Amino acid sequence: MNFALRMSELYAPTLKEEPAEAEVASHRLLLRAAMMRKAAAGIYTFLPLGHRAVRKVEQIVREEMDAIGSQEMLMPVVQPAELWQQSGRWDVYGPELARLKDRQGRDFCLGPTHEEIITATVRDELRSYRDLPLSLYQIHTKFRDEMRPRFGLLRGREFIMKDAYSFHASQESLQEHYDEMVDAYGRICDRLGLEWRPVAADSGQIGGSVTTEFMALAESGEAALVYCTCGWAANVEVAETLVARTPSITEPRPMEKVHTPELRTIAELAAAFRVSTHDTVKTMAGRAEDGRLVFFCIPGDRELNPFKASRAVPGMRLLEEEEFSVYGIPKGSLGPVDPPADTLVVGDRSLRDDIAWAVGANENDYHLFGAMPGRDFTVDLWDDIVVAQPNDGCPMCGGVLEGARGIEVSQVFQLGTKYSEKMEAAFADESGAERPFLMGCYGVGITRSLAAVIEQHHDEQGIIWPMSLAPAEVAVLPLSSGDDIVAPLAERIWSELARSGIEAVLDDRDERAGVKFADADLIGWPYQIVVGKKGVAEGLLEVKDRATGERTSVPVADVVARVTELVTSARARLGSAASTDLAPPA
Ligand code: ATP
Numbered sequence: 313m314n315f316a317l318r319m320s321e322l323y324a325p326t327l328k329e330e331p332a333e334a335e336v337a338s339h340r341l342l343l344r345a346a347m348m349r350k351a352a353a354g355i356y357t358f359l360p361l362g363h364r365a366v367r368k369v370e371q372i373v374r375e376e377m378d379a380i381g382s383q384e385m386l387m388p389v390v391q392p393a394e395l396w397q398q399s400g401r402w403d404v405y406g407p408e409l410a411r412l413k414d415r416q417g418r419d420f421c422l423g424p425t426h427e428e429i430i431t432a433t434v435r436d437e438l439r440s441y442r443d444l445p446l447s448l449y450q451i452h453t454k455f456r457d458e459m460r461p462r463f464g465l466l467r468g469r470e471f472i473m474k475d476a477y478s479f480h481a482s483q484e485s486l487q488e489h490y491d492e493m494v495d496a497y498g499r500i501c502d503r504l505g506l507e508w509r510p511v512a513a514d515s516g517q518i519g520g521s522v523t524t525e526f527m528a529l530a531e532s533g534e535a536a537l538v539y540c541t542c543g544w545a546a547n548v549e550v551a552e553t554l555v556a557r558t559p560s561i562t563e564p565r566p567m568e569k570v571h572t573p574e575l576r577t578i579a580e581l582a583a584a585f586r587v588s589t590h591d592t593v594k595t596m597a598g599r600a601e602d603g604r605l606v607f608f609c610i611p612g613d614r615e616l617n618p619f620k621a622s623r624a625v626p627g628m629r630l631l632e633e634e635e636f637s638v639y640g641i642p643k644g645s646l647g648p649v650d651p652p653a654d655t656l657v658v659g660d661r662s663l664r665d666d667i668a669w670a671v672g673a674n675e676n677d678y679h680l681f682g683a684m685p686g687r688d689f690t691v692d693l694w695d696d697i698v699v700a701q702p703n704d705g706c707p708m709c710g711g712v713l714e715g716a717r718g719i720e721v722s723q724v725f726q727l728g729t730k731y732s733e734k735m736e737a738a739f740a741d742e743s744g745a746e747r748p749f750l751m752g753c754y755g756v757g758i759t760r761s762l763a764a765v766i767e768q769h770h771d772e773q774g775i776i777w778p779m780s781l782a783p784a785e786v787a788v789l790p791l792s793s794g795d796d797i798v799a800p801l802a803e804r805i806w807s808e809l810a811r812s813g814i815e816a817v818l819d820d821r822d823e824r825a826g827v828k829f830a831d832a833d834l835i836g837w838p839y840q841i842v843v844g845k846k847g848v849a850e851g852l853l854e855v856k857d858r859a860t861g862e863r864t865s866v867p868v869a870d871v872v873a874r875v876t877e878l879v880t881s882a883r884a885r886l887g888s889a890a891s892t893d894l895a896p897p898a
């Protein structure tokens with residue numbers, strides 16, 4: 313792929329002003345550095361430089377998929393509803409699935425993911441254990457009508473994903489390929505220059521039980537993680553935790569009922585009872601699948617984790633505001649003592665040794681103080697149901713958890729037979745018996761990864777591309793374009809760099825030095841070679857390293873060799889895709 317990297321010809325309208333709608337650095341810089349433009353909320357056009365960076369992410373991912381024997385293919389964006397009806401997801405996917413009708417009135421959707429299509433594609437022809445395992449992937453556009461598209465490429469509605477799907481005859485074979493994918497995903501993150509962590513996670517709409525998310529660490533990330541020095545890490549959505557509790561009341565006391573009309577919050581309740589919020593217990597109400605009421609009791613200073621709560625009571629959902637009156641319970645004053653008949657009481661396991669709970673009395677404006685489990689009420693089930701937080705104990709080793717925020721750049725899943733059973737995709741095993749495939753699926757957010765890289769690599773001036781993704785590796789900046797020594801020298805250095813296999817851009821625009829420097833820093837070329845009159849007269853050119861800001865004077869005669877060496881070693885560190893498919897200008 314040839315790319316004419318003369319700035320005078322390149323379509324890259326950079327912006328001086330901060331785009332008002334951009335809340336995070338990557339969104340701001342992708343717009344300012346002329347990488348992309350918005351078409352509609354969460355839908356973007358990639359301009360030449362941005363497209364080139366996207367292609368580089370894709371190429372890295374492609375190389376790593378090919379290396380583990382997954383085969384590239386391409387599936388349609390528009391998918392027939394029947395397949396989604398067979399898998400059962402047509403009804404459960406909700407408004408994120410964009411549905412449309414063709415001129416005959418038949419139902420279709422825009423693919424948010426491709427489990428249905430891939431399963432339907434192989435099921436009639438992949439029939440024998442001899443043809444397994446099989447792994448296929450594509451790099452393509454996805455559409456999800458996200459409720460809140462935001463942060464530019466981080467949460468778009470139309471975005472590019474690499475999605476792979478694998479088919480297996482046995483769990484061992486699935487596990488083996490899953491492990492290869494996990495390793496490949498780690499290498500992809502490394503090659504993108506990301507600081508990342510693999511974390512335990514929830515499998516969401518995709519399904520299955522074994523899953524890992526790959527998180528790029530960033531303050532702007534939407535995900536909260538907890539991790540331990542022992543290596544354990546999890547998305548707080550699912551993270552198990554050990555809550556450290558030191559209740560201040562250590563002797564049993566009689567239970568008292570107190571009139572508390574003015575107490576609205578846990579903090580007010582704690583103050584009134586002269587205990588810490590930590591000693592109070594809050595109760596949240598849910599509805600089990602069979603309609604039975606469920607009370608979840610947790611420490612007053614913690615949050616209920618709805619994922620873990622519904623794992624403890626499968627099929628449970630928390631009550632909606634208007635349901636409290638249906639059940640005849642006071643939302644602000646719930647507690648485990650004398651709840652409505654048949655209520656299932658679930659206690660957070662950290663409360664197990666607390667002997668004097670401050671709880672609601674299931675009666676408006678009344679609380680109970682000193683309620684003792686086993687004496688005053690019964691807890692039917694103890695489980696871990698609170699949101700994990702930093703300083704909790706690690707469930708693996710007991711160490712102290714730390715917290716971080718992350719951007720989920722990719723996720724892998726073992727699906728088991730979830731889709732193959734529903735969609736009747738089976739193979740004949742060695743004995744000739746029909747068995748459903750075991751499946752895995754594996755997704756990398758190409759455009760989200762690109763944005764995550766910028767979240768981690770930027771400064772006030774602009775993007776600081778890792779060598780593996782920079783739209784070009786070196787920029788040559790002649791400071792007086794009209795000058796009859798400077799201009800030809802810059803041109804010569806640029807073409808020699810290109811000849812030595814470096815992706816080089818020549819800023820041959822008729823612009824002031826300040827404009828060229830500002831654009832070079834904004835776009836983020838990893839190295840800049842400054843060709844000015846003074847330097848030329850002294851026989852020395854300045855080479856600037858964008859990442860460190862360091863400037864080195866290099867003799868004119870050595871500059872091509874020196875910069876080629878710098879680029880080559882940076883490429884080697886990151887296993888850059890630059891020198892392979894995306895060839896420099898001839
Ligand atoms: P999220 O929880 O952030 O909505 P997800 O778990 O639904 O994402 P997956 O179904 O696991 O996403 O999709 C695989 C990858 O596709 C994600 O890891 C992410 O990198 C990317 N991706 C998902 N949704 C979006 C989006 N709205 N915009 C950009 N990339 C996305």
Ligand code: MG
Pocket residue numbers: 720722723
């Ligand atoms: Mg995911």
